[in-house]
Amino acid sequence: MKAVEMLGITKSFGSKFASSDIDFHVEKGEIHSLLGENGAGKTTLMNILFGMIKPDSGKILLNEKEVKIDSPLEAIDNGISMVHQHFMLVDNLTVAENIVLGAEPHKGILFDREGAFREIQEIADRYHFVIDPREMVGNLSVGIKQRVEILKALYHRSDILILDEPTAVLTPQEVNDLFKVLNELKADGKTIIIITHKLKETMAIADSVTILRRGELIGRYSIKEVDEQKLADLMVGRLVNFSVEKKPMKDDMPVKLSLKNISLKKNGKQALNDLSLEVHAGEILGVAGVEGNGQSELIEVLTGVAQHYDGTYMIGDADVTNKNAKTILKYMANIAEDRRARGYVKSFTNWENMILGYHTLSDYMTKAGFLKTREIRKITEDEIEANDIRTEGPLQLTDSLSGGNVQKLIVARMLRHQKGLVLAAQPTRGVDIGAIEYIHGELIKLRDAGAAVILISAELDEIVKLSDRIAVLYEGRVAALRKAEEFTESELGSYMLGHDPEKEEA
Amino acid sequence: MVKMKGKLKDLMTRSGILFSLASMVLALILCAVVIGILGYSPLEAYRAMVKGAFGNSYNISQTIGIAVPLIFSGLSMAIASKVGVFNIGIEGQMLVGSFAAALAGYYIKGLPMFIHLPLSLLCGIMMGGLWALIAAELRNFLHINEVILTIMLNYVAQYVVSYMVNFPFKAEGNVVRTEYVQDSARLAILVPHTRLSSGIFLALIVAIVLAIVLKRTKFGYELRAVGTNPLAAQSAGINQKKYIRLAMFISGALAGLGGAGEVLGYCGYYIPSMTQGYGFDGIAIATMGQNNPIGTVVSAFLFGALRNGAAGMNQSTSIPGELIEVLEALIILFVSTPGIFKYIKKQMKARKAGK
Structure with missing residues (x-):
């Protein structure tokens, strides 16, 4: 049976299509990977399912019955929960308080804190989660915080669980733990959708996969029909070269x-x-x-x-x-660890960021301290061209580019200097x-x-x-x-x- | 042509000019409602205001004249904001600057104008700048919040200057003020019997220079980097403390210059409360001008028109001039809470989509 079916989903932002006429379905009790690069429209599609975005057209069926989902609350009522990439948790509340937030158990008009602890402990035990409901969320590691988000879904008795890039912030060990949890949930009959761009993880955990590219459906495959290379090629739309060829290293350098x-x-x-x-x-x-x-x-x-x-x-x-x-x-020269914090200045345009850290070189600055605007813009234009950076040009704000293109700009700056x-x-x-x-x-x-x-x-x-x-x-x-x-x-x-x-x- | 129009629209929204103007219009509408509720005619009020601000050449000169100190305080706020420092001490910096200029203008004697006038202005500049520097260095080295520092320094400035003008430097006579500065230290009054002095040229030149410096020079580049991403600036080898120091000095210097311009232009002496809250208006003016020097000049003119228009309204109608303060407050509220507009836009979109 199809737990989720989305038909003819179209959504555009301005003149850009975030999803165009997409058909998508997930069988009950499977782990499904929604795969695509940044900007492929994965999150948009799932936000539509979760009621956060209204599609321009298309319909949604749950358990083969058409439903209307206009808000996350309605989605939760329909048994859908979503774990966002950035957790929606309150640090100075306990695990249990976070989970019941918005649907608290109560005795009369008072919040039944002990009842909440008990109930959360029961759910955690049922799925073999090692977690203390009384612990402050602020004290937890990222992996455990994610566990809290999943518990939240279980508390809401959701049968369909959407996870947005769940492994982005986890260490390899935590990823393994997460996969165990997901398999446990699957065994219990839950349907799980993972939004991801990681091929290895898709191969490791998913039963089936849907690939999106630039807002369009590329295909749906059983995991047995594909391998990493094929997924990569489908995702990017051309043959991807994974192997790296290097000259042998010389000694005595x-x-x-x-x-x-x-x-x-x-x-x-x-x-x-x-x-x-x-x-x-x-x-x-x-x-x-x-x-x-x-x-x-x-x-x-x-x-x-x-x-x-x-x-x-x-x-x-x-x-x-x-x-x-x-x-x-x-x-x-360097590529900064956290590009948003240290790699570029948010209020700067591309040409200004292109020379950040090197702006006092005589190529870019006159002796009197004026920036050689025209030359810098020309250089930036050349670098944009040479490095295939997707942007309107040197005058666009760097902050409005996608992460990959910002990084390419930073790499271009590093290479140049x-x-x-x-x-x-x-x-x-x-x-x-x-x-x-x-x-x-x-x-x-x-x-x-x-x-x-x-x-x-x-x-x-x-x-x-x-x-x-x-x-x-x-x-x-x-x-x-x-x-x-x-x-x-x-x-x-x-x-x-x-x-x-x-x-x-x- | 269409592309040009698109670009223009893009530019307008990007720099937020459209948004600032919309805030202003919304505030005017809301204030009209308030005036109406109070039992006056909004139409009459606004007519009197426009007349008061632009009715004749005298009124226009006064409007421009008031705009001069407002431009300086707005620019002062803008440059501090650009480096990420919230300078609420402009009022105090203006005070000490104007007082220093008044003293220099009176006590230094026998110099030709082309030396005495710049020298007196410079005294105002230095005093304002140094006053702001106190806050900058305390922030740099002891990590004290500059908002609290600058607010407190306003009081220090106010009372120290108040003592000075009441006792050691009080002019002969009953009025508490300093002596008239020497003629060799006066800025020329452009339109007789108005407050419009040649300070306006100074203000415009400073604004243009500041715009160029911020956009085109290493100094402006590094200053803006520190202001938006201090960490990225640090990684790029830019000295954050140095720029906070420099920007605060310039901020205070502009405030001091604004004060000095009032003393050496309009008044001719220092008199308590002559700054009339210009320093605080600077916060609103810079915010409305999106911290852009040219935008700040435009917004200072608007605020000047409001202030002068209020005076006109006060004289020619029974509507209390204090209502202008309500209007100013509303403008600040709308400009500084972009959320209101986003909400309205969203609602309108939703309604459109619903149809």
Whole structure:
């Protein structure tokens, strides 16, 4: 039986079609992946199902009966719940209070807090969730917060669960836990829809998949009919090249950057603990690790944002220990870890962001301190053209571009100004496959041309695929550092969790 | 042509000019309702106001004259906002600036005008700038909230200057004010018997220079970066503290220049409460001008017309001039709460879709 069926759904924003004449259905009791790149219209389609957006035309059937859903409340009444990418939780309420919010159990006119705790505990036990209903939500990790959102759906007795990019914020271990939970729910007869752009996860968890591209339906497949490569090709609309070809690494290349015994305290915590690294010309050094093990602080040290650490930081022959960002930018170009916070200025147009950090170069500024507006715009236009950045032009606000295109602009800026040493921090976070392909390609090109590249990423696949050597960060120190081919993936995972596989074997 | 029109519309909405004007119109309508409820004729009120503001050459000169200090206080607010600092201390900075200019104008004697006048203006500029710098440095080094600092410094300025004008520097006679400044320190009055002085040229030049500096120079570029994304600015090697310091100094300097212009132009001396809340009006003016120097000038003229129109309304009708303050308050309310317009727009769209 079809739990959900959407027929002829069309929705346009202005002249742009977010979905055009889409047919979509999910069988009862299956896990369905709604797959597509950013801007493909996945979230729009699900927001329509959840009553948050009104379609221009089309109809919705639940359990093969036509329904009208005009608001999220009506969706919940119809047994549909949605877990948004950004959780809708109140930090200073308990787990149970968050879950019952809006439909609280009560005794007379009073809120029955104990009753809420009991009821939530029961639901959690039924699905084997390890969670304390009395815990403050603010104290929970991201993975557990997501669990709270799922419990909310169960509390509302929803049979259809929509999850928007559920793994975007999770560590690999948390992803596994989530998948266990989802399989449990499926066994209980729930229908689950996952909005995602990740192929691996689709293959791992889904029974069937619907692919959207630029607001159009590409197809619906059983998971047995497809593989990762086929999904990628369908999603992007052309053949995607996953494999990376690099020239063999040369030995005895000079050291371009070295950190010796770096220690840094942040908020009273030892964030970096006697950390040492070296990067050679012509190599990509991957820094792997579960987030929160010192990556951000390492980036701050490398970029000169942090200026109060112990140890020595050398770039080539220059001692840049505790030097500021302005000095370090002269040697090392970077892709910022969090592009919205540090990568570009929101009120700036593309041409202004194109030179951010390099605006005092004589190419861009006269001696009197005036910006060479015309030249910069011309350069920006060329870069937009050369890097296939989708934008109206140099005068458009960068903030109004899609994540992938913003990142391409930042990469273009890095490429234009780099001098053989590059820091790429989370270079493909939140960008689509096309942009990932492009960015990976450019990093390899840099390396092949003899540049030293430091790649810090939470995506283990990315690290393994690109790196010549891999350093694993754990609690602010380097837990392991070897050539990439000398690690197995499970070894990497163990080091990331603070285990030492060699010792454990012995 | 259609494309041009589209572009123009785009520009208007993007810089929010359309939005500011709509706020103004909405405030005028709402104020008309208030006037009506109070039992007066809104039509008569607005007619008297327009007459008061633009009725004859005298009124027009007065309107432009009032706009001069408003332009300075608006620009002062705008530049502080651009760097992300909320300067509520403009009133105080204006006060100390005007007082310093009054002293320099009177006590320095025997200089030719082309030295004495700029020097007196400079005294106002420096005093206002330094006054604002106190707040900037306390924020930079002790992380004290600049809003509270600047508010408190207003009081300090008010009482210190009040003491000075009442005792050590009081002019001969019954009126509490300073002595007339020397003729060599006066700005020329452009239209006799009005408050319109050559300060207007100063104000316009400053606004244009500021617009160019903000948009075209390294200084403006880095200042705006600090104001919108301090972290991104830091990563780009821009010194945040330096820009807060510089922008606050300029903000205070503009306020001080505005005050000095009043002393050396319209008044000829310092007299308590001469700034009449111009400093606070600056907040509304800059907000309505979207912190854009040219927009700020336009909005300062509108506020000048409102103030002068109110005076006219007061004289020629029985409607209390205080109603103008209601109107100003309504404009501020609408300009600073964009949510109201978004809500109205959404409702209208929903209604359209419903049909």
